[in-house]
Amino acid sequence: MLRSCTAGLRSLWALRGRREGAARLSADLQPARRLFSTEKAVHKDWALPNPSWSKDLKLLFDQFMKKCEDGSWERLPSCKHTCTYKSEDFKTYFLDPQLVEGEGLSQAQLFTRGFEDGLGFEYVIFNNNDEKRTVCLFQGGPYLQGIPGFLHGGAIATMIDVAFGSCAAISGGAVMTANLNINFKRPVPLCSVVVIHSQLDKLEGRKLFVSCNVRSVDEKTLYSEATGLFIKLDPKKSST
Ligand SMILES: CCCCCCCCCCCCCCCC(=O)SCCNC(=O)CCNC(=O)[C@H](O)C(C)(C)COP(=O)(O)OP(=O)(O)OC[C@H]1O[C@@H](n2cnc3c(N)ncnc32)[C@H](O)[C@@H]1OP(=O)(O)O
8 A cells, every 4th residue: 555655646746736737627617616605706626636536536526426417416616715605704704804904814725725736635525405414535645644654633633624614514604613523443544535424413503513424435444433513603703
């Protein structure tokens, strides 16, 4: 596995520099895009295949894209910078106006999208609105190593948080993580693909309870299980 990861690393480095040329422009305006962005400009969509995606990831992606055809599932597009859920609402209600107006946010980018193609978090999230659940297809690259050959637990926790965040935000709008509980059951091999199945279990006032499991592509290995609590932000309260 380590050998294949090293080979993967070599080809990943070869990919550097080609990234901006990769046309992952989000011309395909899907319903989810309207949900997740209030921006007028067309932004690059990072939740689309790039050359670093493994066969497994591409195969799963294609399977889920097929499921999108009847409208039961939708792919959630992902931008790197300001394209968060109702980001204008966030700016209006929750952020320090000086930070928004000044240059403070100009360098900001979504943590999980800050790596070169294939080196960090490669993922796409699909949403099933009727069933209140999402599926995140995630390939963790070599820069996410913890114990040699395996993904860092913090990287797994990050992806779980992102998957939960999307699942909760779809029902709750502007939400924040209040609690995460993760049981790590098996280590995740570096550069492998895992599937994060998240579910909104309960909505109680401003509280959204979510749970997930992280499994191998063949579903035989259960890597982690987690629960989370997200709180719908109250515009009357300041976050700072
Ligand atoms: C940001 C997302 C945007 C969406 C984008 C979507 C697409 C893009 C994908 C990227 C997705 C990235 C996802 C990253 C998501 C973060 O990483 S968020 C960052 C990490 N989290 C934080 O920094 C949160 C810090 N905590 C806080 O700011 C505040 O505690 C909170 C969470 C806003 C809650 O404060 P509050 O609004 O004053 O709520 P409060 O009145 O204290 O509590 C409300 C209720 O919740 C309960 N509660 C609150 N905290 C807890 C707790 N820890 N345990 C148990 N109960 C609790 C209270 O007891 C209360 O219960 P009831 O009395 O109503 O029964």
